[in-house]
Amino acid sequence: MIRKILNLGYQLLEKNKKLKKLKPVLEAVDGFFFGTDKVTTFTPYILDYLDIKRFMATVILALLPSVLASIYFYGIRVILIILVSYIFGGLCEIAFAVIRKKEIEEGFLVTGLIFPLILPPTVPLWVVAVGIVFGVIFGKEVFGGTGRNIFNPALAGRVFITISFPKIMTVDWYQPLVSGWAGFNRFKPDTVTSATPLMLYKSDKILTSFKDLLLGLSPGCIGETFRLGIIIGGIFLVLTRVANWRIPLTYLISVFFLSYFGNLLFPEKFGPPIFQLLTGGLLFGAFFMATDPVTSPFTNSGKLIAGVLLGFLTVIIRTFSGYVEGVMFSILLMNAFTPLIDYLVVERRYKPNNKR
Amino acid sequence: MSILKHYRTFKGGYKFFNFTGQPQDIIIDLGVPKVIFIPLRQGFGVEVKPVVKVGDQVKTGQIIGRDDENVSSPVHSSISGKVKEIVKKNYFGREVTFIVVEGDGKDELEKLPFSEKNWEKLTEEELETKLYLSGVTSLGPSGIPTRYRSSVIGLKEVENLIIHGLGSEPYNICLKTLLKGKNIFYFIEGLKILKKLLPNAKIYLCLNSEEKRIIEEIGKLTSDIQWLEISLLESKYPQGYDEMLIPIVLGKKFPYGYSAANIGIISLNISAVLHVYEAIVDGKPLIDRIITLSGPCFKENPHIKVRIGTPIGEIVKDYLKSEVKVRLIMNSLMRGYELKDYSLPMDRTYTHIIAIPENTERKLFSFLRLGLHSYSYSSCFLTFNKLEKYPDTNIHGEERPCISCGYCEEVCPVRIIPHLLSKIVVKHLVNEKLMHYGIFNCIECNLCSFVCPSKIPITKYIKEGQEKLIIQGCDRSRCILPYFNLKGLEEYQGIK
Numbered sequence: 076m077i078r079k080i081l082n083l084g085y086q087l088l089e090k091n092k093k094l095k096k097l098k099p100v101l102e103a104v105d106g107f108f109f110g111t112d113k114v115t116t117f118t119p120y121i122l123d124y125l126d127i128k129r130f131m132a133t134v135i136l137a138l139l140p141s142v143l144a145s146i147y148f149y150g151i152r153v154i155l156i157i158l159v160s161y162i163f164g165g166l167c168e169i170a171f172a173v174i175r176k177k178e179i180e181e182g183f184l185v186t187g188l189i190f191p192l193i194l195p196p197t198v199p200l201w202v203v204a205v206g207i208v209f210g211v212i213f214g215k216e217v218f219g220g221t222g223r224n225i226f227n228p229a230l231a232g233r234v235f236i237t238i239s240f241p242k243i244m245t246v247d248w249y250q251p252l253v254s255g256w257a258g259f260n261r262f263k264p265d266t267v268t269s270a271t272p273l274m275l276y277k278s279d280k281i282l283t284s285f286k287d288l289l290l291g292l293s294p295g296c297i298g299e300t301f302r303l304g305i306i307i308g309g310i311f312l313v314l315t316r317v318a319n320w321r322i323p324l325t326y327l328i329s330v331f332f333l334s335y336f337g338n339l340l341f342p343e344k345f346g347p348p349i350f351q352l353l354t355g356g357l358l359f360g361a362f363f364m365a366t367d368p369v370t371s372p373f374t375n376s377g378k379l380i381a382g383v384l385l386g387f388l389t390v391i392i393r394t395f396s397g398y399v400e401g402v403m404f405s406i407l408l409m410n411a412f413t414p415l416i417d418y419l420v421v422e423r424r425y426k427p428n429n430k431r
Numbered sequence: 432m433s434i435l436k437h438y439r440t441f442k443g444g445y446k447f448f449n450f451t452g453q454p455q456d457i458i459i460d461l462g463v464p465k466v467i468f469i470p471l472r473q474g475f476g477v478e479v480k481p482v483v484k485v486g487d488q489v490k491t492g493q494i495i496g497r498d499d500e501n502v503s504s505p506v507h508s509s510i511s512g513k514v515k516e517i518v519k520k521n522y523f524g525r526e527v528t529f530i531v532v533e534g535d536g537k538d539e540l541e542k543l544p545f546s547e548k549n550w551e552k553l554t555e556e557e558l559e560t561k562l563y564l565s566g567v568t569s570l571g572p573s574g575i576p577t578r579y580r581s582s583v584i585g586l587k588e589v590e591n592l593i594i595h596g597l598g599s600e601p602y603n604i605c606l607k608t609l610l611k612g613k614n615i616f617y618f619i620e621g622l623k624i625l626k627k628l629l630p631n632a633k634i635y636l637c638l639n640s641e642e643k644r645i646i647e648e649i650g651k652l653t654s655d656i657q658w659l660e661i662s663l664l665e666s667k668y669p670q671g672y673d674e675m676l677i678p679i680v681l682g683k684k685f686p687y688g689y690s691a692a693n694i695g696i697i698s699l700n701i702s703a704v705l706h707v708y709e710a711i712v713d714g715k716p717l718i719d720r721i722i723t724l725s726g727p728c729f730k731e732n733p734h735i736k737v738r739i740g741t742p743i744g745e746i747v748k749d750y751l752k753s754e755v756k757v758r759l760i761m762n763s764l765m766r767g768y769e770l771k772d773y774s775l776p777m778d779r780t781y782t783h784i785i786a787i788p789e790n791t792e793r794k795l796f797s798f799l800r801l802g803l804h805s806y807s808y809s810s811c812f813l814t815f816n817k818l819e820k821y822p823d824t825n826i827h828g829e830e831r832p833c834i835s836c837g838y839c840e841e842v843c844p845v846r847i848i849p850h851l852l853s854k855i856v857v858k859h860l861v862n863e864k865l866m867h868y869g870i871f872n873c874i875e876c877n878l879c880s881f882v883c884p885s886k887i888p889i890t891k892y893i894k895e896g897q898e899k900l901i902i903q904g905c906d907r908s909r910c911i912l913p914y915f916n917l918k919g920l921e922e923y924q925g926i927k
Contacts, residue, residue: 118765122886368837
């Protein structure tokens, strides 16, 4: 049946010249449903079953626990936010594909889902739209599309709206719903609080209990609070080899050690290590955003370096800056340094007269 | 006393899953074909000159082409009959002269000279001559040296001889079948012949560490042989290639882009050693070979014994499944040749004929399926090593830009960064830098193209880059020559 509708679509395109520009859209839908019928023409004659669609679908699968938990905690409105993100981001993507006369690329499926998950639950829908449009256009498309972007598009959008609308983005947070069906049959939570665990610690030195942090019972960004699900999803990603283990591991370890020693030396400034690991967007960032293969270094030693530096930056920003949350900025900063790290590592490895 | 060394391995590489249609443990003799087409360029060396004319009567095993001046080995007629014609034909991209012999059904074997039951009585010169005349010398990728020019180096220059029976390809000849019954004794006898021929060489035998029974048997039989060392290796692709074997077995660096013979190493596979035995002891020249019919598109997957020069169409016709569209691939799924013209004959270098289905079917939600039978480098599919995988020609996805996932770098056996190189080549930024990044180290194992989730033909781009560099006047020998003391260089360049 889908085949018939698609064929009808192709016929329409044949007849109508103005519509012809929309061909990439139809082709993308076609490829999405039916895969490909192309065959190899030169060596190797067999190819791996993994394609980019499956690659991205695996990331989405790993994000599912967070998505479900966020609906549970923050109501059906979360679905609306995700939809807005997908629709507006998708429109941008289609527009660029049509202008460039290229295929639509699947990387967007992940960006469009990660972006809403790192927003505060109180975010107005129009801000979501503005953020994703900015992220897709200025985070990705201006660099030439998937695979060429320097910055993680979701983070670029997030930083843009954080800076543009600081009041909306940092002041109000919902207290997550927990009893009974909670968010599954409510539109949104009623209780508004003004403090996430990190803010509480910064202002009043209050440590939220680890159980609340792990299960997501404390306020925070939509998809960042259910940390147990994030850890499960992250380990799944690492096991399927979609995400490389090097960045999350070194990132978390360096945050742990830096805050451990910081806490020993200046207990009034640095938060204790486990608390640091379990608060804010650290786990989500380490597993889902710092591991983005396009914007992280491709060399193995580069990955280790980036992980350590990320941890360093995160703890520094959290401790000494006005922002309580450092993950977003540190990943974005590290994205900017990625080409440099790669260049240095490659140059060192292939130094002339330094034969392996 | 032979030393059993524990298996060593290399970084990168890929252990293939259990593909459907692995060769079974039977050998079928295909018999004498009516017509044969013998290419005059087979295996290692240059094209030889025909020594027969149209209309000549030839016997089985009679030499019909030889060239003692250049690096080559004689070519034999594999049936007895009359030379029908001598033609030039396109043979896998090369113009090669063919001798066509029409059989008379008598199949009289003309034995090699110096027939002697006990080969140890033969002098070294006689052994060499016999081996050269048998044509066995062209079996290895670098030839077996004799006084006649059958390899780029001389007899005394061989320091190491590597014999490998590794199955690292998706489909492999079954070692068990090859060394069945008395063959294992013949094999060891063959080793002794080679030792006598190459007195200065140390012989290494590399076996697949999973073939426990064969290892035990060979270990027992060779326990009193001092000059033999057995190493057990992992059957990881591309372990069977010289470029991987030599660094692992000998701990030497390989001069990428040259032949192993250039550093005084000869590598042979197990069936070549068996052929050495047959030639010396039975006096039988190289007129047939055991090959496998592998892949899911054959009704059965036997090993078959085929006369050289038999058209491939004739070999496969009784075995090919008719209900599916089939693609025939010679030797290797990873870097073999696609066979389009079934009338082409098989030559000495063939080991496998692989038939896989031409899969143009479009499946609904193919990327969302569980994928019990999908082979993949990643673990994104729910599958197990034991489950059989059906190889097909579909590319399983659309070509997309590189996302730097790093799979190609992880599998690369020579430790270059394939996606970086291919990106540079695609951007037309070809310059000296590529050479520093080791573009000439690429051994074209095609693993990077295989694992790429974006379906980028990385190896093709790397090759393109190499060609562009050479056109720009970049001398590839500059990366190699200063670090090695290579032998027989001029001859080697002549062959290429």
